[in-house]
Amino acid sequence: MTITKTQDGTHLDLALAGRLDTTTAPQLEAELKQSVGGVTELTMDFAGLEYLSSAGLRVLLSAQKVMNKQGSMVIRNVNETIMEIFEVTGFADILTIE
Amino acid sequence: MAGSGKLKRRPIRRQVQRMVLLLCVAALVLTGVLWVGSLLTLRDTVLRDSQDLGRDAATASGMALMDQMENNLLQGVQSEAAVVDGKLARFAGYVQDFAFYAHRLYEEPAAYVPKEVLPPNAENKYQYVLQLALRDENVEQDDIQEEVGLLANLVHMWQPVMTNNAGNIASIYLCTESGFMINYDERSDLTDELFDYSDRMWYVGARDADGVIFTEPYLDTFGRGLIITCAAPFYDRQNRFAGSVCMDLMVEDLCSTVLDIDFGEGTYAFLVDGNGDIIISPNMRDDGVFESLYSPTCLAFPAAGSIMSGQTGVIAASAEIYYAYTPIGMANWILAIHMPADMVTAPAEGIREDITETTDATALAMDESILRAGFISLAVFVAIVGAVILFSGGFSRRLTGPLLALREDVQHISQGDLAHQAAVHQNDEIGDLAVAFNTMAGSLDQYIHDLTAVTAEKERIGAELDIATHIQASMLPCIFPPFPDRQEFDIFASMDPAKEVGGDFYDFFMVDDTHLAVVVADVSGKGVPAALFMVIGKTLIKDHTTPGRDLGEVFTQVNDLLCEGNGEGLFITAFEGVLDLETGELRFVNAGHEMPFIYKKGERFAPHKIRPGFVLAGMEGMRYKMGSVTLAPGDKLFQYTDGVTEATNSENELYGMERLEAVLNRNADAAPDALLPAVKADIDAFVGQAPQFDDITMLCLEFKKMMRSDPNELTLEATLENIPAVTAFVDERLEALDCPMKAQTQIDIAIDELFSNIARYAYDPATGPATVRVDVDNDPMAVRITFIDQGRPYDPLAQTDPDVSLSAEERQIGGLGIFMVKKSMDDVKYEYKDGQNILTIRKNI
Numbered sequence: 001m002t003i004t005k006t007q008d009g010t011h012l013d014l015a016l017a018g019r020l021d022t023t024t025a026p027q028l029e030a031e032l033k034q035s036v037g038g039v040t041e042l043t044m045d046f047a048g049l050e051y052l053s054s055a056g057l058r059v060l061l062s063a064q065k066v067m068n069k070q071g072s073m074v075i076r077n078v079n080e081t082i083m084e085i086f087e088v089t090g091f092a093d094i095l096t097i098e
Numbered sequence: 099m100a101g102s103g104k105l106k107r108r109p110i111r112r113q114v115q116r117m118v119l120l121l122c123v124a125a126l127v128l129t130g131v132l133w134v135g136s137l138l139t140l141r142d143t144v145l146r147d148s149q150d151l152g153r154d155a156a157t158a159s160g161m162a163l164m165d166q167m168e169n170n171l172l173q174g175v176q177s178e179a180a181v182v183d184g185k186l187a188r189f190a191g192y193v194q195d196f197a198f199y200a201h202r203l204y205e206e207p208a209a210y211v212p213k214e215v216l217p218p219n220a221e222n223k224y225q226y227v228l229q230l231a232l233r234d235e236n237v238e239q240d241d242i243q244e245e246v247g248l249l250a251n252l253v254h255m256w257q258p259v260m261t262n263n264a265g266n267i268a269s270i271y272l273c274t275e276s277g278f279m280i281n282y283d284e285r286s287d288l289t290d291e292l293f294d295y296s297d298r299m300w301y302v303g304a305r306d307a308d309g310v311i312f313t314e315p316y317l318d319t320f321g322r323g324l325i326i327t328c329a330a331p332f333y334d335r336q337n338r339f340a341g342s343v344c345m346d347l348m349v350e351d352l353c354s355t356v357l358d359i360d361f362g363e364g365t366y367a368f369l370v371d372g373n374g375d376i377i378i379s380p381n382m383r384d385d386g387v388f389e390s391l392y393s394p395t396c397l398a399f400p401a402a403g404s405i406m407s408g409q410t411g412v413i414a415a416s417a418e419i420y421y422a423y424t425p426i427g428m429a430n431w432i433l434a435i436h437m438p439a440d441m442v443t444a445p446a447e448g449i450r451e452d453i454t455e456t457t458d459a460t461a462l463a464m465d466e467s468i469l470r471a472g473f474i475s476l477a478v479f480v481a482i483v484g485a486v487i488l489f490s491g492g493f494s495r496r497l498t499g500p501l502l503a504l505r506e507d508v509q510h511i512s513q514g515d516l517a518h519q520a521a522v523h524q525n526d527e528i529g530d531l532a533v534a535f536n537t538m539a540g541s542l543d544q545y546i547h548d549l550t551a552v553t554a555e556k557e558r559i560g561a562e563l564d565i566a567t568h569i570q571a572s573m574l575p576c577i578f579p580p581f582p583d584r585q586e587f588d589i590f591a592s593m594d595p596a597k598e599v600g601g602d603f604y605d606f607f608m609v610d611d612t613h614l615a616v617v618v619a620d621v622s623g624k625g626v627p628a629a630l631f632m633v634i635g636k637t638l639i640k641d642h643t644t645p646g647r648d649l650g651e652v653f654t655q656v657n658d659l660l661c662e663g664n665g666e667g668l669f670i671t672a673f674e675g676v677l678d679l680e681t682g683e684l685r686f687v688n689a690g691h692e693m694p695f696i697y698k699k700g701e702r703f704a705p706h707k708i709r710p711g712f713v714l715a716g717m718e719g720m721r722y723k724m725g726s727v728t729l730a731p732g733d734k735l736f737q738y739t740d741g742v743t744e745a746t747n748s749e750n751e752l753y754g755m756e757r758l759e760a761v762l763n764r765n766a767d768a769a770p771d772a773l774l775p776a777v778k779a780d781i782d783a784f785v786g787q788a789p790q791f792d793d794i795t796m797l798c799l800e801f802k803k804m805m806r807s808d809p810n811e812l813t814l815e816a817t818l819e820n821i822p823a824v825t826a827f828v829d830e831r832l833e834a835l836d837c838p839m840k841a842q843t844q845i846d847i848a849i850d851e852l853f854s855n856i857a858r859y860a861y862d863p864a865t866g867p868a869t870v871r872v873d874v875d876n877d878p879m880a881v882r883i884t885f886i887d888q889g890r891p892y893d894p895l896a897q898t899d900p901d902v903s904l905s906a907e908e909r910q911i912g913g914l915g916i917f918m919v920k921k922s923m924d925d926v927k928y929e930y931k932d933g934q935n936i937l938t939i940r941k942n943i
Contacts, residue, residue: 021847022854023821051843053850054915064906081843088921089914090902 002048003031010040010071017048020056029059036063040071047077057091064094074098110501114494115487122486126479134472141464148460152453159449168412171422171435174361176410179424179433181355182369186328186428189266189347190310192259193330196343199255200272200332203248204340212247215280218289226260228253229281231293237277245276252343256282259345266351268322272332273301274341285320304329304342312429315349315377324349324377326429353378356433364438372430374406398434405434414439500528508535516543563626567595570629573636574603578771586679586805587614590770591797592778594741594790601628602739602793603636610645612679612805618691618737618797619672619714631668635660635714639674649674649687653714653722657689660715670714673737679805682729687722689714692738695762699732703762705755729801731867734770736762741792745781748788753781770798803867816857816868816887824870825849828883831872837881837943844922845883848939851915852885852894860889860935878942880924885937892935893928895920 001018012035020028036042042063052060060075067073074096078086086092203210218229228250249272256270260282269283273295281289295301303311313327329344350357357380359367368379375388376396391402398405401415401423410424423434500523507520516539520532578590591604601621609615617639621628638656643649653674660670673694675686686694690713696706711722729735738758745753761780765773774796781794803813812827814820825846832842849870856868869886899920900913920926925940 019846021821021850022818023850051847053847054911054918055850055854057914058911061906061909061911068906081840085847085918085922088902089918090904093903094906094909 001027003028005031005035007035007039010038011043012036012039012041013043013045015045015048019050020052020059022053022055025053025055025059028056029062032059032063032066036066038070039067042067042071042073044073044075045077046075046079046082049079049082051081052085057085057089060091060095072096109498111491111494111498114497115490118490118493119483119486123483126482130475130479133475134468137468137471141461141468144464145457145461148457149454152450152457155453156447156450160447167441168420168422171361171412171420171437172410172424174359175367175422175424175433175435178356178359178367179426182353182431182433183426183428185266185352186312186426189263189328189345190312190330190428193328193343193345194310196252196255196270196272196345197330197332199252200249200340200343201334201337203251204332204334207244207248210248210251212244213250213253215246215250217291218281218286220287222286224284225286226257226282226284227286229283229286229289231279231281231289231291233273233277233279233294233296234292242274242276242278245274246278246280249274249280252280253282266347268318268320268325268346268348270343270345272341272343273298275339276341283320288320300327300329300344301342304331304344305339307331314371314373318346318348322348326352349378359435361435361437362441364441365435367433367435369426370405370432370434374402377431397436405432408432500524504528504532504535507532511535511539511542516540516546566626566629570595570603570632573633575606580606581608586801586803587677588770588800588802589614589616589798590774591618591795592774593793593795594778595793596624596741596790601625601632602741602795603632604795604797605636605640606797606799607640607643609643609676613645613676614679614799615640615643615674615676616735616737616797616799617672617674618739618795619670620691620739620741620793620795622669622671622713623666627666627668631660631664631666631670631715634663635670635672639672643674643676648724649676649685650722650724653687653689653711654720657712657714657716657720657722658718661718664715669716671739672714675735675737675799677729677735677799677801679801682731682733682801682804683726684729684735684801685724685726687711687724689722690716692740692743695736695759696727696729697734697736697762697766699730703734703736703759703766705759731801731803733801734773735799735801736773737797739793739795741790741794742777742781742796744792745785745794746788746791747785753784757784770800773798808871810873811869811871813867813869815865816853816860816889817865818854818857820857821850821853824853827870828872832881835874835881835943841881841941841943845881845939845941848919848923849883851919852937852939855894855915856885856887856889856935859892860887862889875940880940880942882938882940885935887935888933889935891930893930894937895926895928 001016001020001024004015004017006013006015014028014031014035016028018024044060044063064073076098078097083092083097086095086097213228215228215230218231219227222229230246252272260267260270269281269285271279271281271283273279279293279295283289299313300311303313308331310328310330313329315324315326317323318325325346325348327344327346329342331342332340334340353369356367356369356378359365366380368381369377370391371377371388374391376391377388379389389396391398391405393399396402397419398415398421401413401421404411404413405421405423408425412420412422414420418439420437420439421434422437423432425432503523504520507518510518511520518539520535522529522532574593575591580589581587589606591606593602593604595602601624603617603619603621605615605617607615617636619632619635619639621632621635623631635656638659639652642652642656653672669690671690671692673686673688673691675684675694677684686708688708688710690710693705693707693710695703697703706727708725712720743752743754743758747753757780758777761777762773765776768776777796778794810831812824814823828845828849829842832845837845853868853870857865860866860868866888869884871884871886873882873884874880875882894916897913897916899917900910902917919939922941923939924942925938927938927940929936
């Protein structure tokens with residue numbers, strides 16, 4: 001998985017490509033831990049993301065919890081497979097998906 | 099010269115010199131000691147004699163002095179006695195004259211004018227006058243008038259005598275039978291008119307003695323001290339006793355010369371009367387009581403008998419006091435001289451001291467002489483020692499010179515110049531030594547010549563053996579790991595030859611893609627023949643082990659072939675095993691070799707008891723039977739030669755099976771390339787310094803995992819890192835089936851969830867194998883993926899589904915993965931069977 005990071009003041013945009021699963025989830029978790037401080041607007045672009053597993057969901061959940069306290073988090077460009085997962089797991093109600 | 103570094107060098111020259119010097123010094127010192135000892139003895143003898151002489155001389159001279167002193171004393175006492183005697187005789191003469199004169203007055207009264215005598219008158223005090231006293235009151239004045247007048251004429255004699263002897267005479271008087279007394283003295287104040295003299299000693303004594311007498315001393319009634327009275331009787335015309343005429347003499351004055359006697363300090367003279375009373379002495383008591391010689395308290399008491407004997411002599415009253423004594427005839431007295439003994443012996447002591455001084459001076463002079471003699475001797479001693487050093491130095495140089503020359507020669511020889519000849523200078527032991535060295539050099543030369551040829555030959559053989567060793571070593575597989583791309587097994591082997599060329603060998607090779615053969619063998623005998631036979635055996639076994647062939651047949655044929663060309667009677671014990679990597683079955687054949695150790699994972703290394711066949715090359719036509727055992731992944735085979743169990747320590751104990759089994763089990767978890775060094779280290783520790791007699795060969799094979807036979811099944815370690823491999827394996831099969839992309843994605847997600855679960859929890863905290871199989875159903879078209887592990891039993895489907903309606907803050911993440919799998923798959927099944935968790939998912943496509 002590759003993470004493309006764009007930061008504009010308190011606005012952080014992370015574009016993910018590949019698979020967000022058990023192997024790669026720690027990579028995103030580390031990136032968030034490092035970058036999310038002071039961010040009020042977090043955008044994740046899932047255009048290049050093929051799928052995600054529960055490990056990925058765990059990271060997204062903790063990111064959402066953090067951003068609930070300091071701002072907002074938006075996920076963009078979710079493909080059908082991933083959207084299905086979000087819906088099945090109830091994450092569609094928790095996350096802000098555009 | 100090699101020893102010169104360890105021992106202190108002591109050249110012979112020095113030793114000889116030292117010995118001569120030592121003997122010489124010892125002799126000189128001994129002589130010196132005796133000589134000095136004699137001198138000192140002589141000195142002591144002379145001094146002792148000298149001291150004896152001094153003592154004798156002092157004693158003799160003391161005795162001589164004593165004699166002389168005695169003589170002096172005797173002479174002194176006699177002369178003094180003579181003086182006193184003379185004085186007494188003179189006064190006795192006076193009194194005698196007075197008596198004659200009185201008699202004459204009686205004979206011719208008419209020839210004398212009567213003189214008047216008055217009674218005592220105090221006015222005449224201190225004047226010499228005549229005084230009349232009566233015997234008693236009965237005497238009539240008239241009766242005596244004429245006689246008084248007559249006898250008063252005696253004053254004509256008394257007066258000059260008194261004048262001439264004023265100091266000696268106290269008074270002169272006469273007493274008559276007719277009863278009157280006429281005194282002539284100066285104490286008229288003290289004289290009584292009546293005085294009864296009739297029983298006085300001087301009156302009665304003179305009458306009875308009919309001659310001059312001296313009385314005992316007595317105290318003067320007038321207080322003039324001690325006096326004696328000299329008295330003589332006088333007679334009338336008819337020669338009848340008419341009275342006594344007396345003279346009182348003052349003893350002190352009389353004997354003043356006696357008291358003045360001085361023979362030296364502590365000496366004094368004294369007078370003893372006839373009764374033994376001391377009447378005159380410098381130590382007189384003044385109460386008129388005399389000390390008696392016979393009183394035990396008297397100093398002279400011990401000598402009293404001799405003193406009173408009437409003789410003249412000298413006597414020692416005690417060790418300290420001498421007495422000289424002699425009688426004074428006139429008064430019946432004795433004159434004695436008291437003398438301390440040291441007065442007598444002091445001069446003798448002086449002589450003794452003089453002689454002692456002389457003796458000391460002699461001793462000093464002798465000591466000086468002895469010291470001088472000692473210095474001279476020391477000088478002589480030093481001179482002799484110097485001479486000995488010079489002499490012995492020259493002598494020892496002459497003695498060791500030839501030895502040094504010989505040493506030079508021998509050094510030439512020892513440096514390899516064996517043609518060098520030692521010069522023989524003299525015909526003695528050293529000369530013999532030189533000859534012997536020359537002989538030895540000749541022998542050495544010949545020996546070295548022979549040895550050079552032999553050594554060259556040996557070196558050639560050794561070099562060839564070395565090459566043989568290299569060839570043999572290179573024949574054994576020695577690159578580890580030998581099959582780096584093989585995951586199914588791990589193998590390690592080692593061979594430590596006892597000699598340059600060993601008879602042991604091991605071998606391993608792939609029979610085909612799925613079969614690994616291992617061989618461990620031991621050729622009887624050692625060295626080159628065994629090595630050559632080993633090459634044949636190794637080649638034949640490898641050549642005849644072909645895929646699928648029965649190992650019993652292999653050994654049966656190899657045995658026949660070896661027997662054909664075995665003229666030397668060599669044989670081989672051998673073990674061969676072939677492992678089927680797909681099934682784990684190990685087929686083996688054993689020709690007289692040790693039993694292998696087999697380790698079952700989780701258990702122990704144990705000898706695998708199989709009946710061995712006969713040795714190879716032992717007998718033609720032998721039949722060998724194959725056996726088999728099944729290994730599971732993680733199991734190990736350890737095979738070795740008897741060099742291991744028969745390794746011997748210095749106490750001749752064998753290493754043995756028990757020790758081998760123990761060390762194997764201590765290292766049961768070790769990989770083969772760690773296990774063999776551990777065993778070898780244990781053997782080395784046991785053997786210690788004892789030599790190795792036999793080759794030590796070991797081989798260990800670990801069966802790590804089954805070789806995959808089914809292309810749709812993958813077995814690998816259940817780790818998170820292996821998830822991509824599983825995904826890739828499944829995706830490859832799905833793509834072959836033209837599986838829709840979405841289904842593939844969902845299956846990939848399921849693999850991620852399920853395999854990560856196994857990796858995390860099945861063997862926690864260790865890891866273990868997991869197998870993933872892909873099956874395809876045709877009606878309807880579906881893919882089944884089965885996950886198998888041997889971990890702890892766990893049914894993930896038993897978990898309740900998570901509540902997906904909760905907010906982010908309330909969400910628990912657990913169980914979400916399985917929930918997703920359930921939702922995305924068409925069927926999910928779990929069963930636990932034969933110790934395995936089996937989870938199958940199905941997805942229709």
